[in-house]
Amino acid sequence: MRTSTSDSKAGGRDLKAALVAEAREAGFDIIRVVRADAVPEAPGRLREWLAEGRHGSMGWMAETEERRARPTTLWPDTRSIVVLGMNYGPDENPLDLLERRDRAAISVYARNRDYHDLVKSRLKRVARWLVGATGADVKVFVDTAPVMEKPIAAAAGLGWQGKHTNLVSREFGSWLFLGSIFTTLEIEPDEAHEDHCGACRRCLDACPTQAFPQPYQLDARRCISYLTIEHKGHIALEFRKPMGNRIYGCDDCLAVCPWNKFAQQARESAFHAREELRAPLLAELVAFDDAAFRAFFSGSPVKRVGRDRFIRNVLIAIGNSGEVALVPLVLARLGDGSPLVRAMAVWALGELAPGEARNRATDALAHEDDEGVREEWQRLS
Incomplete structure (x- = not known):
C-alpha cells in the first residue's frame, strides 16, 4: 500500500x-x-x-x-x-485430546x-x-x-x-x-520486554521429539508441526510413535507455558474451534478422498497440506491408537494412489495387526514399485 x-x-x-x-x-x-x-x-x-x-x-x-x-x-x-x-x-486445554487416541488432535490455530x-x-x-x-x-x-x-x-x-x-x-x-x-513514519517506539522464563523449562521437556537442542533454539526437522505440515515426504520411523494422534501441528510446548494462566479465550469468533474440528474421529478422516478432504477443511489452513499428506498423518495416528477395529480402514488404504498414504498404511497395519501385515508382505513386495512403500513392507517381512 x-x-x-x-x-x-x-x-x-x-x-x-x-x-x-x-x-x-x-x-x-x-x-x-x-x-x-x-x-x-x-x-x-x-x-x-x-x-x-x-x-x-x-x-x-x-x-x-x-x-x-x-x-x-x-x-x-x-x-x-x-x-x-x-x-x-x-x-480448553488442547493437551487433553492427546489421551483420546481414537480422535485426531489438530493444532488450536487451525x-x-x-x-x-x-x-x-x-x-x-x-x-x-x-x-x-x-x-x-x-x-x-x-x-x-x-x-x-x-x-x-x-x-x-x-x-x-x-x-x-x-x-x-x-x-x-x-x-x-x-x-x-x-x-515510513518515525513513530515513538515502545520498550522491549524482559525475558520472564527464568529457570522454567516446561516447554523444552514437553516436546515429544526433543526438537530443542538447547533453550531458545529449534531444530525444525524434529518438530511435529514441521513434520505434519511442511514435510512433503515419508515421516522417519523415529518420529511416528512420538506423534501420537497429532495429525496437524503440535501445541505441547505452547500449552504447558505457565504464563498461559493469564491467557483468555479468543474474543474473535473466527478463532473459536469449529465443533467438527475439536476432536474428529480418525475413522472418519482416513476415508477422505480429495473432494471430501477439501470440503471438510474448507476455509481452514489444514487444506493447504493436501489430502495425501493429511491421510499420511492420520494413518500414523491410527497406528498409535491401539484400535484394532480400525484395521479394515487401514487395509483400504493399502491400494491408495499416493505412495505417502500406502507407506503409512503399511506401518499402521504393522502396529495394529502385525501378523496380518507379515502375511501380506511377500505378495505386496511383488507388486509395489515405490521404494518408500517397499521399505515399509520389507521392515515387516
Missing part, C-alpha cells in the same frame, strides 16, 4: 494513541511500535540457524535470508514497524478459519487509517512474508521469545497471532 507522500515524522502521543484505538477497534488485542533497526542480532542468528540445516526442507527460508534478516532490506524506506497481536486462546486471511484484512484496515491520517507510505505483512516477526515483536514489547522460540505474552500467554505494518 503506497501513497505519493514522502517520509514524514510523526512521533506524537496523540497519533500513537489514535493508532492504538484504531487497532483495537479493528480487533487487535495488543499493539506496539519498534524502530526498523531494533534487532541487530537477528541476521547472525538466522545465518547460523540456516547453516546448521535446522530449517529442513523449507528452502524459502534460505532463499529469502537477506530480505528476512533486516526489515530495511525488505523495504529500505522503513522507519518504524507497527506490530499487532491477535489473541487466539483456546477455551480449528477454524485460516488466520492469515483474517489478520491481513484487519491489518489493511489499520494501514488505510494510518495512510489517511498521516499520508505516510505503508506495507502490511503476515507470517507468509520474509519477516522475522517474533524477534521484532519482542523488541517492540509485545512479549518475549520463550525457550520454545515462540512469543510469550504476560497478558495472552503463548496464544498470539502476529502481523506488522512497515511505515
Whole structure:
C-alpha cells in the first residue's frame, strides 16, 4: 500500500494513541511500535540457524535470508514497524485430546478459519487509517512474508521469545497471532520486554521429539508441526510413535507455558474451534478422498497440506491408537494412489495387526514399485 507522500515524522502521543484505538477497534488485542533497526542480532542468528540445516526442507527460508534478516532490506524506506497481536486462546486445554487416541488432535490455530486471511484484512484496515491520517507510505505483512516477526515483536514489547522460540505474552500467554505494518513514519517506539522464563523449562521437556537442542533454539526437522505440515515426504520411523494422534501441528510446548494462566479465550469468533474440528474421529478422516478432504477443511489452513499428506498423518495416528477395529480402514488404504498414504498404511497395519501385515508382505513386495512403500513392507517381512 503506497501513497505519493514522502517520509514524514510523526512521533506524537496523540497519533500513537489514535493508532492504538484504531487497532483495537479493528480487533487487535495488543499493539506496539519498534524502530526498523531494533534487532541487530537477528541476521547472525538466522545465518547460523540456516547453516546448521535446522530449517529442513523449507528452502524459502534460505532463499529469502537477506530480505528476512533486516526489515530495511525488505523495504529500505522503513522507519518504524507497527506490530499487532491477535489473541487466539483456546477455551480448553488442547493437551487433553492427546489421551483420546481414537480422535485426531489438530493444532488450536487451525480449528477454524485460516488466520492469515483474517489478520491481513484487519491489518489493511489499520494501514488505510494510518495512510489517511498521516499520508505516510505503508506495507502490511503476515507470517507468509520474509519477516522475522517474533524477534521484532519482542523488541517492540509485545512479549518475549520463550525457550520454545515462540512469543510469550504476560497478558495472552503463548496464544498470539502476529502481523506488522512497515511505515515510513518515525513513530515513538515502545520498550522491549524482559525475558520472564527464568529457570522454567516446561516447554523444552514437553516436546515429544526433543526438537530443542538447547533453550531458545529449534531444530525444525524434529518438530511435529514441521513434520505434519511442511514435510512433503515419508515421516522417519523415529518420529511416528512420538506423534501420537497429532495429525496437524503440535501445541505441547505452547500449552504447558505457565504464563498461559493469564491467557483468555479468543474474543474473535473466527478463532473459536469449529465443533467438527475439536476432536474428529480418525475413522472418519482416513476415508477422505480429495473432494471430501477439501470440503471438510474448507476455509481452514489444514487444506493447504493436501489430502495425501493429511491421510499420511492420520494413518500414523491410527497406528498409535491401539484400535484394532480400525484395521479394515487401514487395509483400504493399502491400494491408495499416493505412495505417502500406502507407506503409512503399511506401518499402521504393522502396529495394529502385525501378523496380518507379515502375511501380506511377500505378495505386496511383488507388486509395489515405490521404494518408500517397499521399505515399509520389507521392515515387516
